[in-house]
Amino acid sequence: MTTESANPEDSRDGGGEAAEDGTEFEDYADLGATTENAMDIAETSMDRVRELVLDETLADRMRQKAVHATGDPEFQHLVRFTGTDDAEPVRAGARAVLDEAPIVTDITMVKAGITGRGHDCPVRKAIGNGADLAAETGMTRTAASVLEIDREGVYDDSIAVVGNAPTAALALADCIEDGTRPAVVVATPVGFVKAAESRKRLRDVAADHGVPAITNVGRRGGSGLAAGLTNELVHVASDVREGAVDLDG
Template sequence: MTTEGASSDGTTEGVSSEDTFDEYADLGATTENAMEIAETSMDRVRKLVPQETIADRIRGKSVHATGDPEFQHLVRFTGPTDDAPVRAGARAVLESRPIVTDITMVKAGITGRGHDCPVRKAIGNGAELAERTGMTRTAASVLELDREGVYDDAIAVIGNAPTAALALADCIEDGTRPAVVVATPVGFVKAAESRERLRAVAAEHGVPAISNVGRRGGSGLAAGLTNELVHVASDVRDGSIDAEWAADLR
């Protein structure tokens, strides 16, 4: 007996090959039943969120990831237009730029389909720096990878740790230039403040960013928003996206 499903990195678990779909699928869905559930869910989201711009796709994804229609109003875009960071993210995916997450959980949620971007996590690096200075492991890991030049031109994703977002803001102030930042660290201590600082620094230095306001956020949201950047890039690649939206991406 096989179980219909997929691992969080997009690989199927116990799904027979005849049941899988070749086309790109969201949420790791590969069976007919799973695809129907995913598509029905997104159809309902589209009734709740306008579908007028590329940025609306990110707003819709935030609703899908949180199950909260009001979350669309909490998303913030840093750039000359709301569409700008989505375009920058899709372009980075099309160019196979690295995706760098703060922790393992976010990395596990990044789809394995629709892109050739190497995906890595920051946590696990910078242990010596954390021990020597007393800073959090996530902050130290971001600083260590930045020292190695990992974040330049990368898709930087922070879904859990406010201190990682603050460290990345410091790196941007010091000259690091990610292709795009997705930042949704969650919690009651420094979460909202870290995103506010990251938005301010990103705006000052011209780094496109997608984030949210308030205490909420988290790894699943960060992974979902990053996956939507992959979806936009996939739609550009196969020509299914609105021509005007994709004008400077093809």
């Protein structure tokens, strides 16, 4: 099995680097194109996506990425944007990348999918924290981990990403309701139990408290989708640096 078809959005960049926590990011062999043939595949893939999804706005870029990450053209209709307009979460996310804000994921799989190029944001995961809280309360480890690192102020001004656990999304909604203010939320938890409900609650709370958010409706979602959407925020930020995108225009 080859890896050339997986998340080829990272073919735009070259060279590896390390995150602040010491994690080594290789040349994206595991995430996408690193050879000439793979680059051709990646470009062809995105060209086909652009034939299926509008390519006019920043929000369209996120819809394209959702289709690209899932391989499903219908997924463009499932993406939801919380803000004054559909582009606000994209602008907020790109600005957070430019400000080198932390990217905080719920689980390891999402963290592993975040590109190491195009940004200097520290990337960390919530899971692995809050074991005592989970044991004391009986809540899930992911929910406890979100609550535990929120006590440290980690989520304020961050790019908060939930790609797997509905209980993490629900916990993050509680944190926002209690005063936490991420720069932007990307939440696509997947599953048959509380996934759609957790995303709806997060959308409602984010709207009530002015927190920009990108989510989706339905049962589908997952870590790859969350990582892909977050990586597109990085690519938008890179385009801003190069003068190809004006966030104030």
